[in-house]
Amino acid sequence: MNSLAEPRKWERFVWPVLASALFLLLWHYSVVWSKTKVFPAPLAVEKGLAELARKGVLWAYMGDSLRRVALGFGAAAVIGIPFGLTLGWYPAVNQVVNPVMQMLRPISPIAWIPVAILLFGVGNVTAVFLIFLAAFFPIVVACISGVANVPAIYRRAGRNFGLTAPQLLARVVFPAALPQILVGLRISLGIAWLVMVAAEMIAVDSGLGYLVIDARNSGKRYDLVVAAMLMIGIIGLLLDLCFRRLGNIKSVRWGFRDES
């Protein structure tokens, strides 16, 4: 199979499953062969997951984590998209705001933890705020460059049809920039999910990030630690898949030139 060949339907399904199974086998035998007493084997992790599910914390924690990410990411999208569109639309404003934003952007949300606790105390709001910070800047930057990359001919055509500025922004520029904005949203959702773990380790007492710390604190329960890590990975993957599906919708897809 070369890189250009279209994989057949069964191949698309079978190979990833096979690779995952191989990974699990490798993991299992690494634990057996190295005789480690610390790192758990896949079966022990599965038992740990079952224990968490039985106690009822697994679903509750997953729900809490997803809710926090939805709130933080949602707020970042609601505020970030209009903000980014405006900055992209008015380059003069962008030049004023840009230096400050570029300085704030590389600051890891983790570094904001002490300040966030001072501002919002220890609780849900702090976690949501940190997730918001993580997601906000990638969205804004994607919007700015998305708008900047809209060909000038589209705008001129829009003006010729007599559209006012808000109409032009909403009906021409935004749809034209949408593919790029979606990429920005997808990236920032990934970052939000990463930061969720760190935020939940310090600020709250529920969620998957808390589960990692809680399992760590309960003595030699590394099966639970790995179980929590696994859940974080699986849900992150599912979130990303959902978002990619969103990008496949026809009215969004048009912006990509590789397909017609």
Add this chain to the structure above:
Amino acid sequence: MSLRRKILIYGCGWLLLISALHAYLNVNWAAVLNDYRPPAKRKITVAYIPVTCQLTCPVTDYISKLSDSGEIFLPRLFQGFPEIKEALISNRIQAAFIVAPLAIALRAQGVPIKVVYLGHRYGSAVVVKKNGPVKTFADMRGRTVAIPTRFSDERLLIFRAMKAYGIKKNELKMVEMAPPDVAGALAAGAIDGFSMGEPFPSQAELGGYGRILFQAREYWPDYMSCILVVQQSLIDKRPDVVQELVDGIARSGLWLDKGKPEREDAADFVGRFYYNQKPALLRFALTKPIDRVMYTPLAPRKADFDLVRDLMIETGVLDKKIEFEDYTDTRFSDGAKSQTAWRYEAGMGTAR
């Protein structure tokens, strides 16, 4: 000079510079050299965190370095119990000062360690905000209090006070925090109080934002929290080294309890060279009053540990009854009975 050559020279120079800085700033040469000694002569590593419950560890190190026989072990500073626990489980340290319930829980979970000695007695306190709404422990209902870990005597202490006031388990919220973080959290209002070992109660008191609600001994007459554990493999292979370690700790305990001058001296060198805390803070914690923390008698006693174990089962952090003999080894404390205090005074430069 060609560009390629320039890049090569600058690259090598940079590599040399950061290597030298790394070797100077980051590498603990004592530990590195120790790894190249023959196994029978290798020093053991003892983990501790910067609390006065574990003061005997740095004191022993400091004084033994001045003695003829030289240092007994390599101390390694940690910032919290989870890290020490991980180092213990993965066998990277041979001995550690940890809280008694954590030792019992780890032993119950199959980690091969044994308790050989205590670190101190008393010296933990429950602290609330100064001029805050909490006047007596009864006011703690519905509030949040920080504890070092769920496996700590400080948590059990809270339960003993709750029992005395008839407060139920779900009426008080406990959060786990690294000891160095609690004073800041109290000042910022993130928690309503904390139950910790010294010098953190003193820190809150001296900082003017904390008030000691009660000392541990008010609800727990023979209170102890940090104890010394060693790996079973070390006991089996090198019992003489364990004995030497326990002897050293015992001598430091006796030395610390000699009086105020010794306490003040210890506060000075431990604060500056080990804990990275202000000597004035440690001086306050160790001398006002002098029996805030005591360092004798430190031999493990069955009654104390049975009490801890039963409280752990009662409060749901231990699921099976484990016997005193299964997690302690009293050989070494028996062997240390005849020890005397270090003969050392500040500025003497030698110790015996």
